[in-house]
Amino acid sequence: MIEKLKLNYGYLFEDELLKEINKVGIIKEVPKGYKLLEIGDYVTSMPLLINGAIKILRQDANGDDLILYFLERGDTCAMTLECCMGQAKSEIRAIAETDAQLIMIPVKKISEWLGKYKSWQNFILKSYHSRVQELLEVIENIAFLQLDERLLKFLRDKAMVNNNDIIQVTHLKIAHDLHTSRVVVSRLLKKLENQGKIKLNRNSIQILHL
DNA sequence: ACATTAAGTGATT
DNA sequence: AATCACTTAATGT
Numbered sequence: 001m002i003e004k005l006k007l008n009y010g011y012l013f014e015d016e017l018l019k020e021i022n023k024v025g026i027i028k029e030v031p032k033g034y035k036l037l038e039i040g041d042y043v044t045s046m047p048l049l050i051n052g053a054i055k056i057l058r059q060d061a062n063g064d065d066l067i068l069y070f071l072e073r074g075d076t077c078a079m080t081l082e083c084c085m086g087q088a089k090s091e092i093r094a095i096a097e098t099d100a101q102l103i104m105i106p107v108k109k110i111s112e113w114l115g116k117y118k119s120w121q122n123f124i125l126k127s128y129h130s131r132v133q134e135l136l137e138v139i140e141n142i143a144f145l146q147l148d149e150r151l152l153k154f155l156r157d158k159a160m161v162n163n164n165d166i167i168q169v170t171h172l173k174i175a176h177d178l179h180t181s182r183v184v185v186s187r188l189l190k191k192l193e194n195q196g197k198i199k200l201n202r203n204s205i206q207i208l209h210l
Numbered sequence: 211a212c213a214t215t216a217a218g219t220g221a222t223t
Numbered sequence: 224a225a226t227c228a229c230t231t232a233a234t235g236t
Contacts, residue, residue, distance in 0.1 A: 181226070184224060186217060
């Protein structure tokens with residue numbers, strides 16, 4: 001595991017910290033679609049993403065999903081940080097977007113290392129910062145962007161985290177993630193195709209220029 | 211050949 | 224932008 005750590009986080013953390021992570025961290029490999037965290041779960045460990053991508057969803061009172069953002073390599077879940085401070089339950093749902101490898105770190109280590117390692121402090125602050133930024137973006141998108149722009153952003157993000165300009169997804173699933181109806185997605189996708197931005201196929205969509 | 215699931219379309223609110 | 228009702232197309236058994 002130490003090799004994987006060095007490879008992905010070596011440039012971020014000093015050797016001492018890497019050794020500590022190696023000692024208490026647990027490697028976890030999950031397949032695509034695996035539910036890492038459900039709403040209401042207690043958070044006991046914090047994930048460091050080695051590879052793959054995680055989809056973070058918020059759920060409303062009716063049980064309808066809405067995608068917030070994707071996590072990628074080098075990211076951690078800001079929600080976990082939130083929870084370790086206040087022992088709170090998760091407000092979000094996390095699902096593996098692709099097959100993924102994570103290192104799970106016990107929550108109590110987070111604050112312990114905060115005082116001990118400068119690099120850890122930086123890392124936590126930085127990921128918190130970028131997550132807040134991302135959330136602001138999400139709010140902006142929902143409040144001000146038309147659905148077709150949200151859709152395009154969603155497709156681009158999805159293409160990015162999958163490292164593939166061909167996205168394997170149905171219109172119905174997109175509709176769920178964006179919290180709209182399948183018919184609307186189909187029509188907007190059709191529009192985007194006519195604009196030459198994407199290519200539609202059954203069960204997959206190709207992004208033409210990223 | 212038939213059933214099932216995905217996608218396209220017009221009309222209505 | 225959402226929903227309904229319906230059609231067409233693709234895919235699995």
